[in-house]
Amino acid sequence: MEIHINGLTKIFSPNIQALSDIYLDISEGEFVYLIGTTGSGKTTLMRMLTREVLPTRGQVSLDGIDLRRLSSSSLPYFRRDIGVVFQDYKLLPNLTAWENVAFVLEVCGVPRAEARERTDDVIDKVGLWNRRGLMPDQLSGGEQQRVAIARAIVNAPRLFLADEPTGNLDVHTAEYVMKLLLSIHAAGTTVIVATHDQHLVDTYRQRVVELHMGRLVRDEREGRYSISGDL
Numbered sequence: 001m002e003i004h005i006n007g008l009t010k011i012f013s014p015n016i017q018a019l020s021d022i023y024l025d026i027s028e029g030e031f032v033y034l035i036g037t038t039g040s041g042k043t044t045l046m047r048m049l050t051r052e053v054l055p056t057r058g059q060v061s062l063d064g065i066d067l068r069r070l071s072s073s074s075l076p077y078f079r080r081d082i083g084v085v086f087q088d089y090k091l092l093p094n095l096t097a098w099e100n101v102a103f104v105l106e107v108c109g110v111p112r113a114e115a116r117e118r119t120d121d122v123i124d125k126v127g128l129w130n131r132r133g134l135m136p137d138q139l140s141g142g143e144q145q146r147v148a149i150a151r152a153i154v155n156a157p158r159l160f161l162a163d164e165p166t167g168n169l170d171v172h173t174a175e176y177v178m179k180l181l182l183s184i185h186a187a188g189t190t191v192i193v194a195t196h197d198q199h200l201v202d203t204y205r206q207r208v209v210e211l212h213m214g215r216l217v218r219d220e221r222e223g224r225y226s227i228s229g230d231l
């Protein structure tokens with residue numbers, strides 16, 4: 001999915017300007033880290049890509065569609081193309097890990113046999129096959145996070161947004177999750193990862209966009225890391 005952001009500004013209240021005049025283009029299939037200190041506007045920017053937050057000024061277009069022009073009836077269809085893992089995983093507490101993922105396909109009307117197969121595949125991919133029958137409160141934080149990732153990718157989204165996907169994870173699990181995100185990228189999905197984890201950014205190098213107090217202060221495209229390990 002291709003993203004064009006033009007003069008984007010978000011003012012929550014007279015003294016809270018979360019984003020100031022952002023210009024940013026992201027091509028189909030790119031991987032972008034969104035970095036910046038706490039409160040710099042990363043989450044606000046991502047929530048504007050899903051149209052949860054509307055601009056005060058400026059424009060966000062995905063694949064040439066100006067999000068302001070989307071009708072509320074077309075919003076759910078538009079969002080099916082976007083996989084999201086935000087800090088609150090919002091897993092359904094009364095469904096197992098497997099059911100949390102399958103539920104997405106059920107809502108989208110995918111035939112049952114196909115839904116079962118796709119859910120099995122993705123649960124296996126995130127390394128939760130042996131945990132698939134457990135309820136969210138029986139899973140560790142890192143396992144819940146991987147259920148959230150599985151749920152976000154089961155519908156083969158064209159854009160994947162992750163807010164601090166490795167926050168609170170040990171080094172080993174963080175690495176596992178990161179490789180998972182790189183494999184989603186390798187399959188052609190546009191990926192945006194908001195993170196404070198400088199180690200991650202230095203290890204798996206990709207385009208880096210930095211915000212500071214709502215302004216875009218850095219955009220570096222050099223030194224890509226690919227899933228095959230080439231730098």
Ligand SMILES: Nc1ncnc2c1ncn2[C@@H]1O[C@H](COP(=O)(O)OP(=O)(O)OP(=O)(O)O)[C@@H](O)[C@H]1O
Nearest residue numbers: 012016017018036037038039040041042043044045
């Ligand atoms: N719904 C809201 N109402 C009012 N202010 C908000 C709202 N959402 C965000 N803000 C403010 O906008 C600014 C940017 O917040 P945002 O969550 O986008 O930053 P962030 O870079 O994601 O921070 P963190 O790294 O801590 O998650 C902050 O000052 C925040 O308090």
